[in-house]
Amino acid sequence: MLRLQPFELVQPESIGEVLQLLSTHAEHVRIISGGTDLVPNLKLGSIKGDVLVSLQRVDELKNLKEADTQLVIGAGVSLHTIATSKLVQGTVPVLADAVGKIASPQIRNMGTLGGNLCLDTRCRYINQSEFIRSSFGGCLKSDGDRCHVVPGGSLCVAALSSDSVPVLIALGADVDIIGPEGERTIPVEELYTKDGVAHIALSSDEVVVRARVPIPAAQTRITYRKWAVRKSIDFPLVSVAVRIDHIKGSPDILEDGRVVVGVLGPQPKILRLSSLQGQPINEEMAHKVAGIVSRRCTPLANVPYSEDYRKLRLAVEVKRAIRSLFI
Amino acid sequence: MKIDFTLNGEQREIDVTPMSRLLDVLRCDFELTGSKEGCGEGECGACTVFVDGKAVNSCLIPVAQMQGREVRTVESLASNEMLSDVQQALIKFGGTQCGICTPGIAMMASAALEAEPNASRARMRELMAGNLCRCTGYQLIIDAVISAAEARRRHG
Structure with missing residues (x-):
């Protein structure tokens, strides 16, 4: 059985505290919310984290509301809430449908929109135990220098397996990101890079705080x-x-x-x-x-x-x- | 670190290492061995417990996150030595064989009946879709849950 490696868990209650913790711990810090993607990856050792900053007590991330022609969904809103909310079902039914297809009822109760946006990339050479990974010498994303999927490739091609992201991009949604410099807004598609090792285009001291989803017009x-x-x-x-x-x-x-x-x-x-x-x-x-x-x-x-x-x-x-x- | 939380209705305090999972603490420290570890990665549902009333996989929860929360395990379903209606139905219909998945199934079925007491058979299968069973083929489990739902409707 695989065990979790030791880590420290901190539970801030505001975004300000989160940002402070992220910049203090810089290198070895990971954000945890529902933990449904992070915890298995920590067990496999494909992700390492000495300090986990939990977002579960940051209530300002848990708002879900309609504002003008947009649905504004906080990063901490659970996938279950999005899938079953009358507001989401009534205004952007395709999003409720796609999010309802994620994993299982238990995981949707735990997982959040922010976590699904920042889901780690997956690959048959990464989602393995350390022992198996070492048998083929690791890969670009895990303690190695080669890609086994694209021999000779220099960029990791591990796949983004989020169910919400394709729909959010089709809808033309944006995400708000907060960092030490303040907030910025980018289209969802710009959150992702071509490199599966660092596929989220955020620096380590930034956090996704909410998605802004345009409510589709009648046509x-x-x-x-x-x-x-x-x-x-x-x-x-x-x-x-x-x-x-x-x-x-x-x-x-x-x-x-x-x-x-x-x-x-x-x-x-x-x-x-x-x-x-x-x-x-x-x-x-x-x-x-x-x-x-x-x-x-x-x-x-x-x-x-x-x-x-x-x-x-x-x-x-x-x-x-x-x-x-x-x- | 010390954390305190409500466990099956009682206030409990315990000294834990932050990286222990809720499942480990329930099984090893509180000796509540009803919750099982099947896959350890959130796929099988054998470790299902309720946190603040919501069904979750206790194998994926660093226990430090439970500070101040309300946790209920399968041990809380029975009262006064009487199994709950869902548990009795699982026995009556043969919705349990080797038994490893059964605690998770009983918890999820209880949550599903609370959330959607009038769920159709098809909908009940969706609500139970986070729990794997390698013995029964699910048919008898769903029979049991549907029958418990019908009995609740009959008796109000």
Whole structure:
């Protein structure tokens, strides 16, 4: 059985205290909230942390409210709350749906939006015990210098397996980040880098404090599809959010759209559908979009199931997503 | 470090190392061995307990986070030597075999019946989707939970 390595846990009650602790401990500090992703990774030793700063008592992170045309969701709001909130279901149902597909009821009770945004990247060469990792000499993300997924590759390609992120990007959501210099706001997609070792584009003294989700207009339709081996308690192996905006007054003609594909690498891939503007939203479009996605997306051997199967599956999920958006 | 929290209705204080998990403290320090460690990474649900009324995986919780919280374990389901309706239904329907998952199942089923007493069979399967059982094939577990729900409705 794997044991947790010793660490110190501190439980600040305000964002100010959190920032202070993060800058004091700098190198060996980790943020913990629900702990559902961090604790297993600490046990595997794929993440190391001497000091854990817990966000559980920071009440200012737990607000969920509607403000003008946005839904503002604090980083500390639980996944269960988002999935079952009447406010979220009524204004951005696709987000409630996607978050409701994360892991299990227990994990959704514990896990938070901030944790799902900052989920560590996953790879079959990383999510292993230290003993197994040492048998192949580690990798770019764990005590080694090679990538086993892309031989010769210099950037880690571990996959972002968040269910909420593709949907938030499709919705055009932003995140607010706080650091010693104050607050800044960036689009969700800019939170991720191309490097699976340091895939969150934050410095160690910054924290995601909330997401700002635009409430979709009447001519916007969005859906999320997840394929995993089990229907529950599983990370997605294929995930895709599809957004279609129709021309006002012509619900079957495309104005704009985008497809956001997860689990390829550390960054979600965003494909814009502006080249299909003016075309009817029908079966032919479903095939065209699936073709575009297939050409531009390359699943890697970083997560289970063959790359070929996941590529075919992705095209199928894209078609099904678009069909579900027909009026 | 010292922490105090409510455990099955009683105020308890204990000296812990911060990296102990709630599950370890329940089993080793309080000798409440009902909660089981199956996978140790939040997949199987055998360690399910309630923290502030919510079902969670106690194997994923550094115990230091429990300061001031209210924890309930499977040992609290029975009262006065009488098993709860959910526990009795699990026995009656054969919803338990080897027994490792059963404490977690009993806890999650109790939470599910509280949260959604009128859940359909399909919905109940979703509510119970965080608990793995390698023996029963789930059918008899769901039969038991649905029957407990019906009995609660009959008796108000």
